[in-house]
Structures are given as C-alpha cells and as structure tokens.
Amino acid sequence: MRYYPVFLDLEAKTVVIVGGGAEAAQKLRLMAKTPARIVVITPFAERELSTEIDAAGACLISRDFDADDLHGAALVFACGLDEADEALVHAAATERNIQINVVDKQDKCSFLTPSIVDRGSLTIAIGTEGAAPVLGQGIKAHLEAMLPPSIGSLVDKASALRPRVARALDKGSPRRDFWRSFFFGDIRSAFDRDPEAGFEQSVDDALSGDKRETTGSVSLVGAGPGDADLLTLKAQRRLLDADVIVYDRLVGPGVLEYARRDAERIDVGKAPGKLSVSQTRINDILIEHASAGKRVVRLKGGDPYVFGRGGEEQAALVAAGIPVDVVPGITAAVACAAEIRLPLTWRGENRSFTVMTGTAGDGAADHDWAALAKPGAAFSIYMGVRQAGHIQRKLLGAGIAEDTPVVVVENGTRPDQKTAVGTIATLTRTLALGAIKGPAIIYVGLDPARSDVLDAQIETQAAAEERIAS
Known part of the structure; x- marks a missing residue:
C-alpha cells in the first residue's frame, strides 16, 4: 500500500x-x-x-x-x-x-x-492508487446504491446520542448491541419508517430496557420486467435489508442476487393453469413474518400497483396493523416498448395510452371495446395471450380497423425475449407464428415502423410461414 x-x-x-x-x-x-x-x-x-x-x-x-x-x-x-x-x-x-x-x-x-461516496457525516473513499480509476467509480456506484441518502442523518443522530448511550448502558455488549440495532436492526427500521417520532420512541425503548415485542414491516417492491439492471436503487436497498423475501415467478433471476445470502426466500409464484399459492395465503405469510419482528420484502415483477395485486396486500397489512411501504418498479408495458424502441405516444396522433389486462379472475376480462376500437386508440394488454381470440373478436366486432397494427413482446428485457408483428385481424396467427406463449405484452395501435423490430420480424415471420407451409 x-x-x-x-x-x-x-x-x-x-x-x-x-x-x-x-x-x-x-x-x-x-x-x-x-x-x-x-x-x-x-x-x-x-x-x-x-x-x-x-x-x-x-x-x-x-x-x-x-x-x-x-x-x-x-x-x-x-x-x-x-x-x-x-x-x-x-x-x-x-x-x-x-x-x-x-x-x-x-x-x-x-x-x-479517491472516488467518494458522500452521505453527509458518512464518507467512504475508494482508491486504486491511480491504476484503475474507472473501477473505483464502479465500486462507488454500487455503494451508493446500497446506502440511502438518509444514512448521513442517522450518523448525525448517533453522534448526538453517544453521551446519552454512555450514561444509560454499560460498556461492552450492552452498548454494542444497542449500536448494532441502531444501524442494522429495529431502531434503523423505525428510522426508515418515521425519522422523528417513531425513531425517538424506538431509542427510548432500547435505552430504558423496555423489551416490548417489536413489529416488523413489509415493503411491496417492484422488481421491474426481468432485467436486474432495471431494478431501482431503493429496491436494491430494501432487498439488502430484508430478513424475508416473498417473491413471484416473474421476478428476473438476477434480482435476488441483491439480497442478503442469509435472508429467507419464499416462492409464491403463480403460473397459468397450475396449482399455486392463493392470495389469501400470501397475505397470511406476510403478516406472520412481519408480526414476528422481521423486515419482509414482497417482491413482484413489474410494479406492485400495476396488475400486481399490491393494493390487496396493502389493505390486508394495514388491517393487521403492519407498517407497509411501496417501492415502485418499471412496469412491463413501458419497459418492453423501450427495449424495442417503440414510442407509446406520438405528438399529433395518439395523445393517450391505456394499460389493460386480458384476463380476469373468472376468465377473459371485459372492457369498453367500442372506446378501444376508435381510430387513434393505443393500448397494451397484459396477460392477453391465452385470451387473444376473445380480444380479437371483441375488437373486430366493435369496429376496429382490421389493419390496426399489433406488436407483441414476450419475456421483455430478458435474454430470451421474442417479438412478433401483425395486425388485429391476424392477432392469433401472429402469436402462433411467433410461438408466443407468455408472459407477453400485446401492443395495439402503435406503429411498428417507428421501432427497431419491424424488418427483422418480417424476415422471421416469413421463415415461419414457409416452415408451416412445407
């Protein structure tokens, strides 16, 4: 050195x-x-x-x-x-x-x-002795993702508390246990939820020797569409802090790498047509672990509030008295369009964009098909592959132009992403030729010529047509 x-x-x-x-x-x-x-x-x-x-x-x-x-x-x-x-x-x-x-x-x-991570009173310096400054900058980026901006305020509070802690607790284990809880345990969790009253109460309890049972918390976290690089910084921090992670099938494989290795992981993913964990049971799992004082992350593909049943889980947690916060994620309709550079709005043509589901709890979802069939309407359909025939019939019956463009993206942002292009009149055939089985987003009314997918897709579908014909 x-x-x-x-x-x-x-x-x-x-x-x-x-x-x-x-x-x-x-x-x-x-x-x-x-x-x-x-x-x-x-x-x-x-x-x-x-x-x-x-x-x-x-x-x-x-x-x-x-x-x-x-x-x-x-x-x-x-x-x-x-x-x-x-x-x-x-x-x-x-x-x-x-x-x-x-x-x-x-x-x-x-x-x-050095490269510096600046969080107020907390400063981290990364040096490579001038040999690899870009590496230092990369490490800095990872550390900044792990450390919320508020951590500096927590350090300031620690500085102000030191005389009080010295008076209240003996040296050695009692003080070490307090500071461990302060920076990594219940007191830190209280600070994240409520930096004022909740935090002060938690400190008072710890210093007075009050060992009352503490309640954990649940974070409803959006994992994005699949690519782990699209995870938000706040989501990464929640994963790093979590004691328990309850995750869905559509969470990208790299996302869980951001979690602590010792965190308990519970798979509650649902797959179409297969036996899966009920929503009621998922709610119970969240409440059970949070009631035991654990920090729980409910990890969902996309965004918790966009067809993720995050609202239902939130309501159950609030009714049980469990603190809950929400970390939004990039929803699939936005991410998949960006992946193929397909604009969702275009000035002077489509000034609105609708997000809808193709599937309801009892089968195909029903919508205002006449409004969706109007010229200039643009929308995306989640969970629509299995209901494609129903959607096609309803839109054609409502008078949508048969040549209205359709773009389909399966497993968007993942290595196995596939795309297919057609029209509403050829929707079911387009899905068949592209071997699209889901999960996929179906875009209707957006011009594929403005994306980077059209030429390659025409060649792919022509090859598929030829293969079927032979």
Whole structure:
C-alpha cells in the first residue's frame, strides 16, 4: 500500500486550485463540500468554472500563478496547465512541503483524490492508487446504491446520542448491541419508517430496557420486467435489508442476487393453469413474518400497483396493523416498448395510452371495446395471450380497423425475449407464428415502423410461414 488513506480536517484551511477548464471545476465542486477556504488562480475562468466559483463562494485570482500564492495553503491542485506552468506550480508546492495533486500526472502527485461516496457525516473513499480509476467509480456506484441518502442523518443522530448511550448502558455488549440495532436492526427500521417520532420512541425503548415485542414491516417492491439492471436503487436497498423475501415467478433471476445470502426466500409464484399459492395465503405469510419482528420484502415483477395485486396486500397489512411501504418498479408495458424502441405516444396522433389486462379472475376480462376500437386508440394488454381470440373478436366486432397494427413482446428485457408483428385481424396467427406463449405484452395501435423490430420480424415471420407451409 503506497498511498495511505487519511481524512484531512480542512476547517479554516486554504485549498488552492491553479488552472481552469472542466478539471478545475470538478476539483472545486469536490472541495466545496468541505469547510476549506478555496482560492482559484487562472487568467480566464470559463462559464462552468465561474458558476462553480460563485456557488462555492471561492476566491478568484484572475492572473497567472505566482509561487507566493501558495503561502498558507494546505493543499494544491494543478489543473489543465501546460508543462511549464505545471512544473512551476509543482516546484513551488514541493519547496514549501505542501501536498499537491497534478491532475492526470500521478508521478507529480503527493496525494491522490479517491472516488467518494458522500452521505453527509458518512464518507467512504475508494482508491486504486491511480491504476484503475474507472473501477473505483464502479465500486462507488454500487455503494451508493446500497446506502440511502438518509444514512448521513442517522450518523448525525448517533453522534448526538453517544453521551446519552454512555450514561444509560454499560460498556461492552450492552452498548454494542444497542449500536448494532441502531444501524442494522429495529431502531434503523423505525428510522426508515418515521425519522422523528417513531425513531425517538424506538431509542427510548432500547435505552430504558423496555423489551416490548417489536413489529416488523413489509415493503411491496417492484422488481421491474426481468432485467436486474432495471431494478431501482431503493429496491436494491430494501432487498439488502430484508430478513424475508416473498417473491413471484416473474421476478428476473438476477434480482435476488441483491439480497442478503442469509435472508429467507419464499416462492409464491403463480403460473397459468397450475396449482399455486392463493392470495389469501400470501397475505397470511406476510403478516406472520412481519408480526414476528422481521423486515419482509414482497417482491413482484413489474410494479406492485400495476396488475400486481399490491393494493390487496396493502389493505390486508394495514388491517393487521403492519407498517407497509411501496417501492415502485418499471412496469412491463413501458419497459418492453423501450427495449424495442417503440414510442407509446406520438405528438399529433395518439395523445393517450391505456394499460389493460386480458384476463380476469373468472376468465377473459371485459372492457369498453367500442372506446378501444376508435381510430387513434393505443393500448397494451397484459396477460392477453391465452385470451387473444376473445380480444380479437371483441375488437373486430366493435369496429376496429382490421389493419390496426399489433406488436407483441414476450419475456421483455430478458435474454430470451421474442417479438412478433401483425395486425388485429391476424392477432392469433401472429402469436402462433411467433410461438408466443407468455408472459407477453400485446401492443395495439402503435406503429411498428417507428421501432427497431419491424424488418427483422418480417424476415422471421416469413421463415415461419414457409416452415408451416412445407
């Protein structure tokens, strides 16, 4: 380890940035998060740098660098200079034993700037000794996904509580147990739910020795359409915190990799025509585990509120007195269209877009078919493959134009994604030729010529027609 990581106290210290351009603006943004006095020395400050100087309240010296400018400086950055000016700044800093960073010149740096995860009082620095800065940035991105912005506020509360904890609890295990609960257990859960009253009550209970039974919580989390990269940062954090994960069949295989290895996983996926866990039983599972004080994630494909029965589960949890929150996910109608670059709306043509289901609890779903058949209507159908014949007959019977375009996306965003293109008059045949069995989204009234799927699909369907004919 050549570079030893330290955290410098920059209170009442001076940081000098010599040079201009985007590099100087970047260093200024970084230093502006500290209490340092910042001095920028450059003959000309471009607009970006001028904006950052004003925002940071930094001092601008609009002339060429002079060695005496480093008097009293704690750190120096040299940014975007030519070799002669760079050498001048480096020599002046070295002679005065001032730590210097010459951007992109590691051999002229006495310190390096790491990738930083900034959560207020919580700061994480990632360094690769200048060998792999992109790797450091990637690690930073993963850590930022794990740590909610509110974690800094929790650290501030911990700092304020330390004297009280020292008075109330003995050293050793009692204090360690408290802080473990504070950052990773019941107190942290209370903070996430209610950073004020609920959190204060949880702290009071822990410090007073009140061992009352605590109630867990349930998060209804949307896992998106399948691709784990489409999971939201908040969903990732909920998975990482969960003691129990109750998940559906349509959750992408990579999504559960974000969960803790020791979390209990319960599969309650439903498949068409197969024996599956009833919704009542799913509600009971959520209530049982949360009542035992566990943090439960109810993980659903897409979004919990879009044909995910999230509302029913929410109602059951609220009736049982279980704290519940909802983390939205990217729903399939939006994600699948984006995957094939199919616009859902188009100015001057379709100004609205309807999301509907093809299947109801007792079979085919019924809709206002006359409204859907009007010219210019555009809509998507979830769970419509098994009911395609019914949908086709209803729309044609309501007067929809036979050449209304249809685009079908099966297993959207996953490696086994398939697409099919046709018209409402050929819907069932289009599904058969494409070997579409679901899960799939059927788009009606959207122009496939505006997507990137049409040419390839015409070739695929022509081959299928030829195979069937032979």
